[in-house]
Amino acid sequence: MTRVEVFIQLKPGLLDPQGETLAHALESLGHEGVTELRVGKWITFRLDEPDRTAAEREVREMCERLLANPVIERFQYRLDGDGP
Amino acid sequence: MTRVEVFIQLKPGLLDPQGETLAHALESLGHEGVTELRVGKWITFRLDEPDRTAAEREVREMCERLLANPVIERFQYRLDGDGP
Amino acid sequence: MTTALAERPVTEGDVAAHGLTPSEYERIVELLGREPGLTELGVFSLMWSEHCGYKYSRARLAELPTEGPQVLQGPGENAGAVDVGDGLAVVFKMESHNHPSAVEPYQGAATGVGGILRDVFTMGARPIALLDSLRFGDLDDPHVRYLFRNVVRGVGDYGNCVGVPTVGGEVVFDDAYRGNPLVNAMCVGILRHEELTGASAGDPGNAVYVLGSATGRDGIHGASLLASTELGDDTVESRPTVQVGDPFTEKLLLEATLELIARDVVSGIQDMGAAGLTSSSSEMASRAGAGIEIDVTRVPRREPGMTAYEVLLSESQERMLISADAVNEPELMEVAARWDLPCTRVGRVTDDGVWRIVEGDSVVCEIPVRALTEEVPRYVREVDPPAYVAAVQAAMPDPAELAAIDPWAALETLLAAPTIASKRWVWEQYDHTVRASTVAAPGADAAIVRIRGTDRGLALVVDGNGRWVYCDPRRGGALAVAEAARNLAAVGARPLAITDCLNFGNPEKDGVYWQFVEAIRGIAEACHALDTPVVSGNVSFYNESSRGAIHPTPTIGMVGVVDLEHAILPGRGGPGDLVLLAGAEGTHLGASSLLREILGRTAGLPPEVDLQAERRLGDAVRELAGADLVRSAHDLSDGGLSVAAAELLFAHPAGIGLDLELPSGADPVKTLFGEDGARILLVVAPEREAVVTRRLSDHGLPVRIAGRLTGTPVFRVPGLGERPRPDLEALWEGTIPRIMQRTESSR
């Protein structure tokens, strides 16, 4: 059982209306120091694929085909505890 | 400048229809080994607060007050590269 | 000051890369009296593109009737305006967002809705309704399902958030649209005559402001590259230019804009849509016969390091260009601040007729305004019908093949065809009740929204049949207008005017150009005959993919008025009521849904249009409605009498059934599935049958008793047998939800 985390965000340069609105809200709550705020997705699951490389290949394919929208989003993933 | 990442997820036990639908979609694409899939939020920003403890206190407050809804969600955060 | 000429000289390669012909380039040099700079070249390539400059369509569009006593504002402004009495006017327009939706269906559809909303509220009108006209390939294709789901989500999320009800529309599925879906959105707004505002820069000396979102690199070259070229496999390349919509900011812009106009603070205001700052500023100046000067360094940016070129051509959404007397600046800023919208002074209106762009203290562009807006090259040519037409028209199946069709199997197949099946799956995702004014919701032949403060409503519909236009563009164009008018008649409404969205392939190809010319002829003829001038519209060319051009698809958005007390609403009446067929018997199967769905063929000629009959039918039904002689109605269209009767039945409570009678000796297939126009089914009380029949005859219309509503949920055709209503209804209601449960593919 591999524990998988996928991180998805709008491509840089694309407008992130949610992020902009949230940043303003935080500011008006007194958190002035917040910049470059982006809101993305965090997807976690377990994958029944003991072989590390196979698991990695499969996760990448999931991201490209379904989890992320290649037109406007970019993704990262992490298997078990390893860094993104 | 502290780089902040906030991770928000529905509390365990709460039904996550979006997660279930995604899991089904993955399965029908041939990814049978996927279980316990949850869809959450990944919020990233920079915080202009050099002092580590102060930054951490501020981020925690943001999460508790606004970013997560304690009734249905739980959160984690990470400052700069440190583990969640 | 340094000038544009300081940029490196333009090469032949640059000219080609900007999609300009050598002769167009010569014309530019002539107009400028010098070689253009690179930025200027980019500006010309946009403003002279079909999308902004209408270089292929303008001359032909002139054939459309645009005048009438009811017209307050015809084509030329952001939207048209028509008088609806009580000092009120309805403002409306339809626009396409086809290529952006093909590239990114959710954002493409959402920003399409955003753009058409802005076109209406910049006129000073409050948007009160949206409609959408959609075309996709075959739903069995996983990618088509992906496009369909996300386009519908995009239309819904945007309109729902802004708070404008989406009250009607249409969806057609045909392989002809597989590589290139169509997403046309129509917005309808209302205002008092005196609030009608233009997008003119007004007097020289006015200050120019940008209101709304900051400018990013969104959609650079979107208008020219996406809308003025075919979608090829390299479409991937245009993907980084995807625009993301922000309906929340749009809602703030809407309120701020209407407040500014009500307070008379601005002299002109225009959406920064296709070609962004470039087209909005040059068009505003052009309308005022003035010049304009803008300093791009003052335009708020979302990203660092943007060039003047990028700022000029950016298509970032939710931005407005405003011209106002500088003395109003404090009030302008106050309103903007209250709605949390950035507002920045970026330039001024001048009297030299020059479109001047400066970056700090250097001049980037210096172009006569008219060169960008009036001197656009116009191409007119005479072309012959393409070869396919004769072939398709001749390809009718032989009578034996038609006679072999089993009517029940055919009806079941038609009801389950996604194009004919219920679109509930779509409109349940659209907020169609916000504003608490929706009298006839999606599901009716035309939507009705009440006009607040009056006892009348607006009746709204969009219609278009690309298959018919493909088989005979002229007839198909006229039939689209006729069907829209018939849909309004079926709710008791009187048509006022139309907007159109002309979706075609590449006009540089003779065959496509011919379709365009012929279709406009047909639309013009119908608009003359039905007295519905064209007050606004949009042309979308280059709807092609590696698989060729789409079916030529003009979609017609028609607006009418109805006296709410006498509106005909679906589902009224009950067992014992008669169903009358107003209009002739069906016989025509050419280019019909039957051939398409049962024989898999697009063949033959579409039915003939009898515009006088359509007009008489409309007059008669409105007269009957006014006298409360009709309980409910449904017009005949896709699938003919049998499908219309079934849909009429499904609008009634579950316990109701229907007996449908065929004239003795009639050919069942032709009678049940013929798609001849000028026909409406009327539900009337038995005791009214005589007077209704007489009144219809007085209008010179054939009429017969086509059946009756019964108290048992069965659909019966004496002589042919019967089917339980629930079985047929399950096919009609269940098809799209069932198909949409299957997996999808984003590629």
Place this chain on the structure above:
Amino acid sequence: MTGTPVPIGVVRFPGTNCDQDVFDAVGSVPGTRPVWLWHKDRDLAGVRAIVLAGGFAYGDYLRAGAIARFSPIMEEVIRFAEAGRPVLGICNGFQILTEAGLLPGALMRNDRLTFISRPQWLRIESTATPFTRHYRSGERVRFPVAHGEGNYIAEPEVLDRLEAEGRVVFRYVDAAGATTKESNPNGSARAIAGIADATGNILGLMPHPDRAMDALVGSDDGVRVFRGLLEAAA
């Protein structure tokens, strides 16, 4: 009703889009005077009752109602509500009331994952609130629903307490009055469409009584909600 009309506040947040519908609904009841309340203000202008209208305050970004809940006006609304004065939250207004902690639970994304817009049958489960006193207990009414995040959820104990204390005010049902999977538009726990606080003076519901004020647009079942609101305010 005689005397000077009773002022009732309608709050406008950026992104509220049913404000005019609610303003008109309130104003249609003889004896009331609808009053706009602006999100940036801290002054309730002497209103005797407050309605939080539907829409997409702050675009519903992050979570529906999450950002609006921190507007200056909300501090006053919370004080007003805690003083036992009538507060009605419709759709987005209900979401804001839960985010503000004035009502328990939360509204999650519809289980169907899509926006749902349709006429909806509801059963009146409690007539003990001022807003529902003009209905019969168990009566069926029809209001439109139109939302993407109406899936009501709360801890089981909370749900039990709401039921026990008669604070479940509206429940989703079908035309026959039964609660079925199809009759529940969003997956709400126990088909809950609207709830009240312990005093009954704070009511939140997802369906739109403000869009059910005239048979011409499908239903006038909502009129009595606003009549009750006026009486509670008077």
